[in-house]
Amino acid sequence: MFGNAYKIATVWGIPIKVHMSLIVVVGILTLNAGWSGGPGAMLDRILIAIGLFTSVALHELGHSFVAIRKGCKVREITLMFMGGAAQMERMPRRPMDEMLMALAGPAVSLGLGLLGFFGGRQLIRVGISYPGFIIYILGWINFFLAGFNLLPSFPMDGGRVLRAALTPKIGRLRATFIAARLGKIMAVLFGLYGFLAEQRNWMLVAIAFFIYTAAGREYRVVQMEEAAKRGEGGPFWNPFAPPPEPGPPPGDADVVISPPPYAPNQREEHVEVDVER
Numbered sequence: 001m002f003g004n005a006y007k008i009a010t011v012w013g014i015p016i017k018v019h020m021s022l023i024v025v026v027g028i029l030t031l032n033a034g035w036s037g038g039p040g041a042m043l044d045r046i047l048i049a050i051g052l053f054t055s056v057a058l059h060e061l062g063h064s065f066v067a068i069r070k071g072c073k074v075r076e077i078t079l080m081f082m083g084g085a086a087q088m089e090r091m092p093r094r095p096m097d098e099m100l101m102a103l104a105g106p107a108v109s110l111g112l113g114l115l116g117f118f119g120g121r122q123l124i125r126v127g128i129s130y131p132g133f134i135i136y137i138l139g140w141i142n143f144f145l146a147g148f149n150l151l152p153s154f155p156m157d158g159g160r161v162l163r164a165a166l167t168p169k170i171g172r173l174r175a176t177f178i179a180a181r182l183g184k185i186m187a188v189l190f191g192l193y194g195f196l197a198e199q200r201n202w203m204l205v206a207i208a209f210f211i212y213t214a215a216g217r218e219y220r221v222v223q224m225e226e227a228a229k230r231g232e233g234g235p236f237w238n239p240f241a242p243p244p245e246p247g248p249p250p251g252d253a254d255v256v257i258s259p260p261p262y263a264p265n266q267r268e269e270h271v272e273v274d275v276e277r
């Protein structure tokens with residue numbers, strides 16, 4: 001569904017694909033490092049890139065593991081330059097399940113972070129310096145992945161945790177609204193920072209744009225689901241919900257990034273009556 005992606009592995013029957021955008025960006029960064037720092041810097045860049053995207057794949061597999069156990073089907077995992085995405089055919093809807101699934105990715109990253117941090121340090125200590133150094137850096141990268149994804153806003157995993165925590169109190173729609181609004185605020189801050197930083201950071205601006213649109217889409221998906229439910233006389237209509245935002249309905253061309261594990265192809269779900277909440 002992302003187009004231009006190449007399958008590199010299959011785990012638990014889930015194809016893991018690398019998107020062209022990732023290959024291009026890593027290629028440019030590597031050449032850039034080689035240009036300014038020589039072959040050594042190039043090797044660092046390549047090893048760290050491979051480690052980073054292995055880490056992202058493991059993070060997504062963490063989400064997938066819980067998803068599969070909760071009876072959902074994971075269609076594929078795609079690694080892109082701004083992160084990874086696992087596409088689910090069905091998502092768990094009980095807040096507790098959703099929270100577990102959202103936490104599984106950052107938990108994997110945290111585990112990898114501890115492994116890299118202590119493992120790398122140990123390797124350096126016994127004189128295996130270079131691999132130790134790369135592993136140590138990857139440890140920090142995984143700490144960052146865990147922390148960033150736990151930000152309490154969509155489309156980060158923390159947004160899903162927040163929604164799951166709020167849903168029993170204020171309903172799924174209102175909870176999604178809050179997490180999505182926080183995501184948009186955060187995206188604007190990231191974007192401004194990337195734009196105004198001394199060395200303008202276009203990567204950050206691109207990521208901010210992505211977060212902003214993904215946050216809005218999350219909310220629209222839930223709006224549609226709730227509207228479908230209302231049509232069926234569901235009891236969850238929230239009169240305080242904000243009015244619908246204009247925009248196309250989520251469809252196959254939409255991407256939800258992750259590190260959040262979720263995919264927009266939930267049309268099947270829209271007609272489902274969810275009685276578990």
Ligand SMILES: [Zn+2]
Binds near residue numbers: 060106149
């Ligand atoms: Zn995640």
